[in-house]
Amino acid sequence: MTREPAATQSTALLTDQYELTMVQAALASGAAERRCVFEVFTRHLPAGRRYGVVAGTGRMLEGLEQFQFGTAEIDWLAEQGIVDGRTLDYLADYRFSGDIHGYAEGEVFMPDSPVLRVEASFAEACLLETFVLSVLNHDSAIASAASRMSLAAGDRPCVEMGSRRTHELSAVASARAAAVAGFTATSNLEAGRRWGLPTIGTAAHSFTLLHDSEEEAFAAQVEAFGPGTTLLVDTYDVFEAVRRAARIAGPELGAVRLDSGDLVEQAGEVRALLDSLGNTDTKIIVSSDLDEHAIARLQAAPVDSYGVGTKLVTGGGFPTAAMVYKLVQRTDDDGAPVSVAKNAPGKASLGGVKHPLRSFDEAGRAEAELIGVGASPETHGASTRELMVPLVLGGEIQQEHLGAGCVRRAAQRHADSLAELPAAAKRLQDGDPVLPTIFS
Incomplete structure (x- = not known):
């Protein structure tokens, strides 16, 4: 078993046990390597809020650099009997090698905005769920x-x-x-x-x-x-x-x-x-x-x-942004993509990879969140802006999202995003989200 030392302070155990047990079961079923797409979104904003703010992206990426199972983590998991030897071997060699795209830190978001997209094998992406949500839910709420x-x-x-x-x-x-x-x-x-x-x-x-x-x-x-x-x-x-x-x-x-x-x-x-x-x-x-x-x-x-x-x-x-991490697409045994969705009362999700744009009126004021499912959304000739930016490509973190400078850039992104919104965004009274979310 290969057990390379983890980063100075591993973040790999900042997670729930079921992330690891799912990997064990997926390894046993042969589905662990199916290419999957997970998306992070919130179904609703807190009562009265007109928009949310994406924050914590830089912290999440720093934690991803340290998301490795070193000797101490593997030995503890073995002692506790949490997963079997095959899974421990997989975890010891774990390095995220997939792609992550998301709304730029500081960007405003609406209900159902796909603020983060994780593309990797099921096992790689599954392990990140709890860590990603704990960072984004806390920081976005603040x-x-x-x-x-x-x-x-x-x-x-x-x-x-x-x-x-x-x-x-x-x-x-x-x-x-x-x-x-x-x-x-x-x-x-x-x-x-x-x-x-x-x-x-x-x-x-x-x-x-x-x-x-x-x-x-x-x-x-x-x-x-x-x-x-x-x-x-x-x-x-x-x-x-x-x-x-x-x-x-x-x-x-x-x-x-x-x-x-x-x-x-x-x-x-x-x-x-x-x-x-x-x-x-x-x-x-x-x-x-x-x-x-x-x-x-x-x-x-x-x-x-x-x-x-x-x-x-x-x-x-409202100490959480109520974000969830949902599987929306996977491949089948032949490698073909299959849209998947949860269909539970009050917790339904929409299958398929989302492609978000923000549309603007002739005065340059934001008017809608346009989300295409499986392809770019219909714009009907409106001026639009891309909302997704690359955060991780092929396992390599894009460095502009790390360090103290990323906070300054995120603050500027936030100021620019607010400046685009209708005046209703500034109202403190209860009301609906300032932009409608339109799927196509």
Whole structure:
């Protein structure tokens, strides 16, 4: 049995047991090498959402590089008796050699959009299901929530501050997904290191409580970081704190942060107080359980930026994008393609390989998601844009989708996609998807 060492940290066991047991059974039946096409899509958007956002593509591809069963993984599977020796031999030599196409990271999607297509033998593609879905479902949910928050904020920046409200590794992924959807910085240092994201942060309430007085705490922070720092002013009395902050840091005080109370009313009063004290350039940052609706209400207030945590890293109440990974085509014993589909009540799928385009009206505004089954869709003369891009060809990951640069490109793709959508995409009220999905 060949047992080459896996990559530094294998992702191969970030999966469900039935992926491996299906491979064992398929090897036994002789169907494991049938060429298959799997597609990832969601049947519906969360209630009221007008569009979703594809995110996590770069993370998924990085994980694919490490999706190998090394000695440690094979030995554990053998000890547990999860699969037989033949299957262990197959897994020990596993390297994905197929093709993957998908919507570019940052692209918006609609119900039934085939956001990812995996083409490979059944065994190769089957093993990826759980890993692919776990990454895309999490990151797309976060990015979809972040996009709505960014839209509500308009020109005011949103920063991600949710690390303490989720799993430690989800926090890193959430910061990345938020950056794809328009957030400008994160408090998470690992996300900054790994993805090249700008990081922010100064002090919490505990720092103020540590000192004998608020004045002493502010003075210590200004001494350490200069007057351009951000001072948290709601530990005790907000307005007294603003006066102390202005007195200690002077007119060069960078910002004050409000984290409790009626933020709309407070922001107006704090702005007036700062201006009266000569701190006309001092900014106001607000946090405290913000979501897109709270941000929209704060648009009337003199706020400069928003710190968003819990509601972001939990997907705005929808922590999954509800994506599924379905077999839509396979070959028969003669190598001919056969369309296949699930036909269960409420969970039906559509067989055949999908070819998506986005169509535009004469003004250049997106008007529909056109999906051809088995061939390119009918366009009826409309202007269209291809939505699928190559991610993996012949087992080789396309390098432009990896690294810190891919986050910047995804953020630009997202901004460009939003700019194409009808104005209804910006509405926060419940409504149907902003584009219809039309099959042909």
